[in-house]
Amino acid sequence: MKQKGRLFLGCILLFFLASLGLFLNFDRDRVMAAAEARHIPVPQVLSSKPDVALIGDDFSLPPVDNDKPVYDKYTTRQRQEKGLPTTYGKTRDYYYGDNVVYLTFDDGPNDKNTSRILDILKKENIHATFFLTGQNVVRYPDVVKKIYQSGNAIGVHSYTHDYKKIYVSPKAYTDELLQTEEEIYKILGVRPIISRAPGGTEGHFTKDFWTAINNIGYIEVGWNALTGDADGTGKTADKEVENIKQQLQLRPYLHRHLVILMHDAYGHGATVDALPDIIHLLKGQGYTFRVVTTAIPPSW
Ligand SMILES: [Zn+2]
Numbered sequence: 602m603k604q605k606g607r608l609f610l611g612c613i614l615l616f617f618l619a620s621l622g623l624f625l626n627f628d629r630d631r632v633m634a635a636a637e638a639r640h641i642p643v644p645q646v647l648s649s650k651p652d653v654a655l656i657g658d659d660f661s662l663p664p665v666d667n668d669k670p671v672y673d674k675y676t677t678r679q680r681q682e683k684g685l686p687t688t689y690g691k692t693r694d695y696y697y698g699d700n701v702v703y704l705t706f707d708d709g710p711n712d713k714n715t716s717r718i719l720d721i722l723k724k725e726n727i728h729a730t731f732f733l734t735g736q737n738v739v740r741y742p743d744v745v746k747k748i749y750q751s752g753n754a755i756g757v758h759s760y761t762h763d764y765k766k767i768y769v770s771p772k773a774y775t776d777e778l779l780q781t782e783e784e785i786y787k788i789l790g791v792r793p794i795i796s797r798a799p800g801g802t803e804g805h806f807t808k809d810f811w812t813a814i815n816n817i818g819y820i821e822v823g824w825n826a827l828t829g830d831a832d833g834t835g836k837t838a839d840k841e842v843e844n845i846k847q848q849l850q851l852r853p854y855l856h857r858h859l860v861i862l863m864h865d866a867y868g869h870g871a872t873v874d875a876l877p878d879i880i881h882l883l884k885g886q887g888y889t890f891r892v893v894t895t896a897i898p899p900s901w
Pocket of ligand 1: 707708758762799800
């Protein structure tokens with residue numbers, strides 16, 4: 602009788618523990634599903650600290666030959682609140698090398714093309730630079746982390762990419778820069794200080810735009826070569842590779858300082874397909890691949 606009673610109690614205890622386990626699991630799934638439905642990233646701890654360069658509290662920039670992605674440990678708003686400088690000033694020093702190339706990708710991140718590009722870069726043992734829109738940062742926080750942790754560089758490419766909104770005024774433009782850096786900061790705990798204007802600065806930036814981004818310390822990064830993946834001249838992977846070959850032949854001065862514009866948004870699978878050939882072409886010509894840093898010269 603005594604033994605049966607113990608068995609009975611044991612069964613009840615087991616049943617209770619199993620139910621508790623199911624309940625907890627169910628609850629976690631429900632929280633995750635609710636977070637996903639509201640597009641809230643489930644917070645995760647960064648798995649490793651990448652090798653990056655941070656600017657000083659006084660906004661001092663890293664040495665010109667630094668080849669690590671550069672970030673700030675404060676957002677612009679935090680700097681303003683703490684009374685810290687928000688810019689490096691009016692001038693900075695440039696890095697020039699021989700046969701240097703910067704691969705740059707605009708409009709990401711996304712879970713398809715950006716991830717494929719990161720795999721290619723890793724396989725080729727090189728790094729590139731990604732100019733992200735704020736709205737895609739919010740959609741794909743895990744890809745933002747992957748770019749950062751793999752030692753590739755991140756810059757800001759507006760929040761909405763909507764020319765009608767961002768180029769209305771210098772304030773509209775910098776508001777989107779700041780909004781995007783806040784979102785990146787939430788994910789990485791650092792924020793970029795390089796940016797690229799959607800469609801480029803030409804025809805979009807007046808002198809006041811340059812002043813406004815300089816006041817918050819952003820370094821604007823143009824390009825001097827492109828695969829044509831967004832202007833209709835590079836519709837296939839082969840054509841994109843051919844476009845780069847031609848530009849290098851026609852403009853030998855590019856060999857000193859080559860900044861290639863590409864896109865990793867949806868619909869740019871051809872760029873991903875062209876990338877290994879472009880990398881091999883440049884490696885064959887003795888190029889060194891660098892990430893965009895605060896010492897990048899003007900692209901023209
Ligand atoms: Zn763009």
